[in-house]
Amino acid sequence: MADQIxxxxxxxxxEEEAEPTFQEYDVPCPKDWVVLDGLNYVKDRLDxxxxxxxxxxxxxxxxxxxxxNGEPKLTCATFLSDYAPGPVRVEPLRNFPVIxxxxxxxxxxMRKLSTVKPWIIRKDHKPLSDGEYLQTPQEMEEYxxxxxxxxxxxxxxxxxxxxxxxxxxGPAAIALAQRYNLDSRDEGARExxxxxxxxxxxxxxxxxxxxxxxxxxxxxxxGAIQRYKLTAALDSLQAFLVPWSAR
Amino acid sequence: xxxxxxxxxxxxxxxxxxxxxxxWLERRSYLVFILRELSSVFVAWSVVYLxxxxxxxxxGDSRYEQFLAxxxxxxxxxxxIVSLCFVVLHAxxxxxxxxxxxxxxxxxxxVPGRWIMASNYVAWALSSALVVWLVxxx
Numbered sequence: 001m002a003d004q005i006x007x008x009x010x011x012x013x014x015e016e017e018a019e020p021t022f023q024e025y026d027v028p029c030p031k032d033w034v035v036l037d038g039l040n041y042v043k044d045r046l047d048x049x050x051x052x053x054x055x056x057x058x059x060x061x062x063x064x065x066x067x068x069n070g071e072p073k074l075t076c077a078t079f080l081s082d083y084a085p086g087p088v089r090v091e092p093l094r095n096f097p098v099i100x101x102x103x104x105x106x107x108x109x110m111r112k113l114s115t116v117k118p119w120i121i122r123k124d125h126k127p128l129s130d131g132e133y134l135q136t137p138q139e140m141e142e143y144x145x146x147x148x149x150x151x152x153x154x155x156x157x158x159x160x161x162x163x164x165x166x167x168x169x170g171p172a173a174i175a176l177a178q179r180y181n182l183d184s185r186d187e188g189a190r191e192x193x194x195x196x197x198x199x200x201x202x203x204x205x206x207x208x209x210x211x212x213x214x215x216x217x218x219x220x221x222x223g224a225i226q227r228y229k230l231t232a233a234l235d236s237l238q239a240f241l242v243p244w245s246a247r
Numbered sequence: 248x249x250x251x252x253x254x255x256x257x258x259x260x261x262x263x264x265x266x267x268x269x270x271w272l273e274r275r276s277y278l279v280f281i282l283r284e285l286s287s288v289f290v291a292w293s294v295v296y297l298x299x300x301x302x303x304x305x306x307g308d309s310r311y312e313q314f315l316a317x318x319x320x321x322x323x324x325x326x327x328i329v330s331l332c333f334v335v336l337h338a339x340x341x342x343x344x345x346x347x348x349x350x351x352x353x354x355x356x357x358v359p360g361r362w363i364m365a366s367n368y369v370a371w372a373l374s375s376a377l378v379v380w381l382v383x384x385x
Binding site for chain 2: 012014015019020070094095097098099105138141160163164206207208209210212213220222223226227229230
């Protein structure tokens with residue numbers, strides 16, 4: 001195995017350049033090094049001006065999502081040796097504005113995420129003295145898959161619909177809405193439905209399915225969206241057939 | 248849905264990459280998706296063709312013979328062969344996606360996705376066998 005590998009890193013310095021360029025760096029390529037290790041080597045030893053986000057290095061924080069050889073990846077979970085003999089092209093996540101080098105602007109996602117109220121909503125809270133809200137393992141299984149989302153935004157980078165229409169609320173926000181809708185302790189499905197049943201919500205999705213393919217935590221946002229479409233359609237049908245039913 | 252993000256004092260100039268017109272050629276999965284969407288046109292054509300067939304049958308032998316002669320023309324033949332390919336693609340791609348959209352429970356346990364997929368193919372095979380029996384056997 002080669003002991004060095006070339007990283008072709010996208011650089012964008014807004015004060016100097018109108019659009020990104022590529023800069024090459026040769027970094028060591030031990031078997032246990034991930035792309036993020038390569039970038040850290042560049043930052044520490046070769047070029048301290050390189051900007052990128054990272055934090056936990058263990059696939060939990062969701063900060064280090066980038067485009068590696070054209071694919072959205074968590075760079076802390078993408079081994080350099082898998083790309084030997086290289087080169088490895090590292091670019092910012094697609095479909096987001098680039099602030100600098102590999103750092104993208106994530107405000108759009110953060111705003112959309114809050115609109116679906118990704119927290120447990122209850123009409124009445126029972127007193128603490130009554131203890132926890134208990135759940136059966138089966139009730140937990142209903143939403144557990146969707147609760148694994150780490151907001152890494154790889155799904156947004158893979159979604160061509162979001163790339164073409166930035167109004168689309170996007171895969172992770174819908175998957176997280178579904179995570180709470182399916183939670184037996186939650187009573188906020190109606191509030192979320194008002195946001196998600198809009199055109200820019202679930203109906204914007206045309207089921208490309210790439211969000212699920214690239215998800216590093218097997219969340220299956222595409223599945224969540226299709227299931228939500230069924231819920232919204234049944235809700236509309238019920239409202240049409242039984243207009244006096246409680247909404 | 249949300250306000251479009253805007254640059255701030257500290258991040259004065261963002262680079263907004265443009266999505267290529269040919270984005271659907273960038274990945275195989277995007278191409279399959281576009282072909283799947285396109286297949287709807289051919290599914291619609293298949294329905295129209297079937298309705299034309301039913302109408303011709305209902306209007307007597309001579310109209311039916313005319314319809315068969317028209318169907319035998321090279322243009323209609325090519326359209327129907329292409330349509331068949333797209334309808335098969337349509338069926339396969341949607342059958343394969345069905346488990347993601349359907350959550351089926353039997354006796355409280357979730358039915359595995361491959362069973363849902365397989366049940367679609369079995370239903371397809373049975374209905375095709377029925378059609379073959381009706382056309383050839385009856």
